[in-house]
C-alpha cells in the first residue's frame with residue numbers, strides 16, 4: 001500500500017489558498033507517484049489562527065469535505081484528510097475526514113484531546129464520539145489527531161479493535177519534537193501496527209512546527225522520516241503482512257491479562 005504524505009507549509013488563515021495548494025500537489029503527486037493513499041496534516045485550512053476561526057471554520061464540514069471528495073475521485077486516490085476547524089451547532093471542532101478513491105466519505109472524527117499548550121481548549125470543543133476503525137482496500141485502520149498521540153489508551157483501543165495501520169495527522173511544535181518521534185515509535189511497538197504520520201512545517205505566531213513526518217513499522221523501525229524544516233513529499237509503501245508476522249513473533253495480544261489492569 002503506497003503512501004504519499006504531504007508535509008505541508010500551511011498558509012495561516014487562508015483556506016482558499018490552502019485548498020488551491022493541496023489540489024495542485026495531489027494532481028502532481030497522483031500523476032508522478034500513483035499512490036494508494038494520500039495523507040494531509042492537521043488544521044490544513046487555517047493553521048492555528050484561533051482568533052479567526054469563528055469566521056474561517058468550515059460549516060458542517062463544508063466546503064472542505066466536498067473539496068476532498070472531488071479531489072479524491074478526480075485523482076483516483078484515497079485521502080486521509082488531515083483535519084480542519086469545523087463549526088457544528090455553534091461549536092468549533094477539530095475534524096478529520098477520510099474519503100476513498102470513489103469520493104465517498106468513509107470516516108469522520110472530532111479530536112478528543114484538545115491541546116492546552118496551543119490554547120486549543122479556549123477556542124475549540126473536544127469530540128464526544130469514540131474512535132472507530134475504518135477500511136480502505138480491505139485494510140483496517142485508525143486515525144488520531146496530534147495531541148491524541150500522548151494518550152496510549154486511544155491507540156490501544158484501535159489496536160484491540162483490529163487496526164493494522166494508525167494514522168496521525170498533526171501540527172506538532174518543534175519545542176516537543178523529541179516526544180513526537182519517540183511516542184510514535186512506542187505506539188507502533190506496543191500495538192504492533194504501522195504508524196503513518198503527517199506533520200506540517202513552518203512558523204505561526206512564534207510557534208515553529210517540526211516536520212519529521214514518519215512511517216514506522218510494527219517492529220518499531222522508522223521506514224521514513226521527513227526533514228524538520230522543509231515542505232516535502234514523503235513516499236513509502238507498507239507491507240501489511242508484517243503486522244501478522246510480528247504479532248506472531250511477539251504475541252502480546254495473547255499474553256495480555258486485561259483483568260489485572262485498571263484501564
Ligand SMILES: NC(=O)CCC(=O)C(=O)O
Pocket residue numbers: 042115117118145146147148150170171172173176179
Ligand atoms: N496540535 C497539537 O495537538 C499539538 C500537540 C502538542 O503540542 C504536544 O502534544 O506537545
